[in-house]
Amino acid sequence: MSLAMLLFVLVSGVVWAVDKWYLARRRKQGERQSDEVELFAGLFPVIAVVFLVRSFLFEPFTIPSSSMRPGLEPGDFILVNRFSYGIRVPVLNTVLIETGKPQRGDVMVFRYPVDPKTDFIKRVVGLPGDTVTYRNKQLTVNGKSVTQVALAEGSYVRDNSANLIPVQRFKETTATRSYLVQTVEQAPPVNQDQVLNFPYRDNCQYDDSGFTCKVPAGHYFMMGDNRDDSSDGRYWGFVPDENIVGKATLIWMNIGAFSRIGTSIQ
Known part of the structure; x- marks a missing residue:
């Protein structure tokens, strides 16, 4: 584009x-x-x-899937701040002027490493040099568990057969922000048969309880907030710096839910 x-x-x-x-x-x-x-x-x-x-400055982006629920819904139109992570040369996408770096907890739009013509949106959970572990639905970074508080209210999603499945929602808190995530109790933390042979694959170890990955220099590890319905770093690896598009900041339109307009992205 x-x-x-x-x-x-x-x-x-x-x-x-x-x-x-x-x-x-x-x-x-x-x-x-x-x-x-x-x-x-x-x-x-x-x-x-x-x-x-x-x-x-800013680029519009449409949320295409449910991978960032409950915070972002399909049909949300969002604004992406292009200068949060550096003023970049068009097309080449190399940093011309340094203005900031991604932080853990940021919601970031980036070029999908498997197909750079496609833009993805996920949350930054690992920075260059971090060791990211996700076992038994608990996220740990550099040996420290990310604070996770279960919410009392229940919610449901539909599976491929249109059956209602209960999901558990949590409030996760990093050093810079708090946000909501959701999980399905009976779903595995990672479907090992879907893991690709991505660059720096040797930096990751998988087993039935989850995975551990060491983020290489110049790369980031991304996960969706809808942890059990997200194609993310667990399956296709790390996002190189040159793939960064920008930081998601604001919902500016949702034709089916006007109340979401103006909501800042946590």
């Missing part, structure tokens, strides 16, 4: 320059010019502004 927009900006910019500095003079002399060229040239300022905003 970024490459396509950049190419469109460049092409429309060339047409705009030709129209402004050459064709406009000929129009003043009474020569008739193509309306399509003038219209295309007029798109350049608009497309350039959109490109700059999406590349350096």
